[in-house]
Amino acid sequence: MKEKRVVITGLGAITPLGNSVEEFWYNAINAKSGAARILKFDPSLFKTQFACEVKGFDPQKYLERNEIRKSDLFTQYALYAATEAFEDSKIDVNSISPFDIGVIWGTGQGGMNTFEEEVKGYIENSNTPRFNPFFVPKLISNMASGMISMKFKLMGINYTTVSACATSNSAIMDAYNYIKFGKAKVFITGGSEAPITEASIGGFNAMRAMSTRNDNPSEASKPFDSERDGFVMGEGAGALVIEDLDHAKKRGAKIYAEIIGASMTADAYHMTATHPEGLGAAKAIELALDEAQINPEEVDYLNTHATSTPVGDLSEIKAITKIYGNAPKNLKISATKSMTGHLLGAAGAIESILCIKAINEGIIPPTINTNTIANEIPKKLNIITKEAITGTVNIAMNNTFGFGGHNAIVIFKKI
Template identity: 70%
Template sequence: MKRVVVTGLGALTPIGNSVDEFWKNAVSGKSGASKITKFDASRFKTTFASEVKDFSPEKYLDRNEIKRSDLFTQYAIYAASEAINDSGLNIESMSPFDLGVIWGTGQGGMKTFEDEVENYIENGKNPRFSPFLIPKLLPNMASGLISMKFGLMGINYTAVSACASSSSAIMDAFNYIRLNKAKVIVTGGSEAPITDASVGGFSSMKAMSTRNDEPQQASRPFDVDRDGFVMGEGAGALILEEYEHAKKRGAKIYAEIGGAAMTADAYHISATHPEGIGASKAMQLAMEEAGIDTAEVNYLNTHATSTPVGDLSEIKAVNATFKNQFANLKISATKSMTGHLLGAAGAVEAILSIKAIQNNIIPPTINTVIIDPEIPSSMPIVTQEAIDFKVEVAMSNTFGFGGHNATTVFKKI
């Protein structure tokens, strides 16, 4: 099996439009939540979200590219561009068939679909759909257009596993390179879900926070007063590369992917297993593959969306996995700052996990003031402010509707 390393990062998030800005604001505990500006959300119980700010696709896409792509694809190309530039890859010097894209998204072109159906209905006697409707809404179009923009002709597809999508994509990219089926893969995920249907649908499920008067304090994982997640949007991209290939070209290496695993809860369409059985098994399998035990994990970036049931089930999974042995471990929930980026969550949280290794800093869980009494007091949750802490190994959890559990392990190299 080949070794796989991370040689490039790219991010577009509610708290930063580059990896450096994203990391800086995460360490400082900045919230990206505010009143929704993309549409009138006053009809819904939740009227706020974590939106990307100051995004201008015109700066890197021409008019025709914008016309032919949904916002989630534009976000993907933006993050992928930063990651490729960061990697220092000389794409022209490589065989294009050694370069691939495996991307993740949960919803794909939701806004495109909404707009086209609305326009169709309003057109009266001459209803007509745009010829770009199907290409724009397809979930795989982000991976397709990334490959077209950069001439990447190797493996190319999209992983869809709800909020675990981009973690699934990262794991697949890891495995393809390990099996020597690619030298370099652009991976990660993007989501543009702040739309009428998406916000309205999650609102009807009572899954989102309704703390409309104080949106920046709304995402409060593990807190006794948490009342649901805050929707976020954006993209995260990672360049995964075969280790010897990266070493030979003198690449900057952020971290090695040691292991990754997925399991299924086989329990409920939207709720996690109350005892966290599937999540615990995913963590165990990822560590097994990485050749480490629990004592070697220094940082766990939890899925923790700030829902009453979900946060507790993950804590039970963590406790079952680590068996209350937390001497070398710190935990945080960075969705408290970014909101929940759904299918892109795993990618942006992988970036924070990797940056924690690079900088020996644990980003905080903001807004968590009084930890739920059902959570063991021994659980080493970092709240309010970032801390300095030596990180050799970081683990990232993401879970998705349908019972999908995904865990990735990153190691200092």
């Protein structure tokens, strides 16, 4: 069977930089930081007291009362982003068999807010077991994909991927493969996360994974910088409508880009640390390039995973240089988590959107806060800092890596 070509026809986002794709993109290319003191709870007792929170999101403005009552915040973000993506795609779901449209959605933590609220209520009520009847449905990770399917009456393949911070790239890859091999015509895919909670912040603090620059949150995320001290938590969702190219052409769809390659590997090394030499990540990049049938030098833009941790950033650089050498001619690199923070399971989705927008707009978003590239990073790597740059982007690649040693790479091409 001839493999299908797979394209992106719709985008949706809710991020710390904006509650639409256009607002998100505008602030990203204008080097804005989404970091500030946490407002969701009193963070004064925590080592890290700031995060990149979504601003101005009132679910009552966007969702039905029943959807809100039955859903955790990560699902609400998912529904919001998916709605924008579907509207952007202008797809008439009633003109297609509902079994031809699927949902593959990702989240790393699922209903963390719900879990905390319910357990606190249990303890505060003298251990009386009075749990909300929606406690379990709101908590479980697959509920975002389930509720997206219910909202839009989609009856095709439906499930959730969980691979920590590689999660939404894993979801995009799975959806891509199902369409490529003729198992579906259309997918809504991506990921959402709502991890700015006391338990989540406290847990990552205990691991010493997050920055503690409480005096200057907007400059705390410093990928590749010699003074980087950890990541900044972020939240939100990114959604992509992807479909069979022939199907998209037949309905006259606007096509943003084509997915031409994707891969996953495992480090098989450590629960939380990436392989110090970037072996698994380098192999994932190699496999994605092989599937795309392109040479490394054909990639114009790489959106790195780079979270601003001392170990993680360096291992990714080692993976990149294994493929590209220390002085690639064409590759431009940026780390947009410097602006959005790290959205965990939703990171790959929003960063894929930035890759796709870079292809369409000819603008590469910058890495902010990186003032002095660390000595151990090759100086001839073209890391875009401080300001966005303009230039042709025909092919863009998105790296994601997650706790457990998961590596997921997706490559996009102008069409």
